[in-house]
Amino acid sequence: MGSQPRLVEVRKNVLKQNDLAARALREEFRAAGVFVVSLVSSPGSGKTAFLERTLTELRREYRVAALVGDLATENDAVRLARSQVPVKQITTGTLCHLEAAMVQHALGGWDLNQLDFLFIENVGNLVCPSSYDLGENLRLVLISVTEGEDKPLKYPTIFNSADVAVVTKMDLAPAVEFDWDSAYRNIQAVRPCMRVLTVSAKTGDGMQEYLSYLMARLDESRAAAAI
Amino acid sequence: MHELSIAMSIVEMAQEESEQRGCFQVSAVHLKLGALSGVVKEALLSAYEMACDDTPLKGSRLIIEEVSVVVFCPNCQVRRPLSSVQLFCCAECGTPTSEIVQGKEIEVVALEMEEWVHNPA
Numbered sequence: 001m002g003s004q005p006r007l008v009e010v011r012k013n014v015l016k017q018n019d020l021a022a023r024a025l026r027e028e029f030r031a032a033g034v035f036v037v038s039l040v041s042s043p044g045s046g047k048t049a050f051l052e053r054t055l056t057e058l059r060r061e062y063r064v065a066a067l068v069g070d071l072a073t074e075n076d077a078v079r080l081a082r083s084q085v086p087v088k089q090i091t092t093g094t095l096c097h098l099e100a101a102m103v104q105h106a107l108g109g110w111d112l113n114q115l116d117f118l119f120i121e122n123v124g125n126l127v128c129p130s131s132y133d134l135g136e137n138l139r140l141v142l143i144s145v146t147e148g149e150d151k152p153l154k155y156p157t158i159f160n161s162a163d164v165a166v167v168t169k170m171d172l173a174p175a176v177e178f179d180w181d182s183a184y185r186n187i188q189a190v191r192p193c194m195r196v197l198t199v200s201a202k203t204g205d206g207m208q209e210y211l212s213y214l215m216a217r218l219d220e221s222r223a224a225a226a227i
Numbered sequence: 228m229h230e231l232s233i234a235m236s237i238v239e240m241a242q243e244e245s246e247q248r249g250c251f252q253v254s255a256v257h258l259k260l261g262a263l264s265g266v267v268k269e270a271l272l273s274a275y276e277m278a279c280d281d282t283p284l285k286g287s288r289l290i291i292e293e294v295s296v297v298v299f300c301p302n303c304q305v306r307r308p309l310s311s312v313q314l315f316c317c318a319e320c321g322t323p324t325s326e327i328v329q330g331k332e333i334e335v336v337a338l339e340m341e342e343w344v345h346n347p348a
Binding site for chain 2: 005010011012013015096097127130157158161188191
């Protein structure tokens with residue numbers, strides 16, 4: 001009896017562990033000169049097809065590799081291995097997102113100095129990945145034309161955690177009467193000035209502009225690291 | 228549903244803090260939760276209960292203070308509360324802005340602690 005409750009100030013970020021791991025990764029990436037791109041989207045938005053095409057095209061001139069996150073199965077890694085670049089699957093079990101420590105662990109054994117680009121495909125989920133920094137240089141949020149133009153309004157948090165939006169499956173746009181103006185307006189409403197790229201991994205439309213953008217960003221980041 | 232892993236981190240953090248201060252009983256954890264944290268309050272509350280099971284924090288309360296989004300308006304040069312997370316612009320002049328100054332936090336701000344009762348009988 002007689003115990004006195006008292007209020008003790010703490011002020012600690014709950015995700016501190018992840019943020020520290022992400023910071024260490026970012027430093028490692030910078031030192032190795034590798035540009036790291038992560039992809040987030042809902043399941044079925046065409047992430048894997050888009051990544052497969054990205055890897056296949058980039059490997060002609062660059063050294064590329066990929067990590068892919070999924071709850072279960074190695075199907076994506078098997079599929080991406082067709083692009084003939086190093087690919088590793090991270091199976092998260094029941095976890096709905098990747099964390100920096102998982103990336104750290106998955107990278108064990110890879111020499112980052114031998115890479116120009118590293119891609120990290122997150123688990124298909126538009127909610128949970130938004131809270132976790134993975135140390136990446138660039139986060140792409142994908143939205144396919146079949147998903148509805150109001151997706152950004154429904155998931156403003158993930159759009160705010162990303163740097164560039166990529167509208168995928170553009171070849172299907174006429175069939176589903178995709179309203180580009182409305183999609184663009186919604187993206188800009190939740191993330192003003194966000195760069196929006198449009199691609200079709202199937203026909204290759206828009207891929208060149210997107211790849212040129214990545215190459216420019218790689219050069220920029222290496223120039224900045226050299227200063 | 229990443230609320231359970233967040234809840235487990237909160238419990239772990241509270242336990243560490245209490246141990247550092249001489250093993251007081253934590254009766255409540257005060258948390259700031261931003262509207263753009265990506266965490267759902269209700270889901271976190273039930274996950275917290277689960278995460279406390281079989282730990283010294285069992286029976287403790289999680290008190291969540293929801294933090295709204297505040298942006299910086301480049302035109303007015305001041306901070307403004309955002310009127311909707313569906314529209315990132317200055318509530319006064321309408322200038323679009325994505326400079327978020329508040330609203331992403333998941334932060335343990337304080338703990339309510341009580342001394343252990345060694346002889347409850």
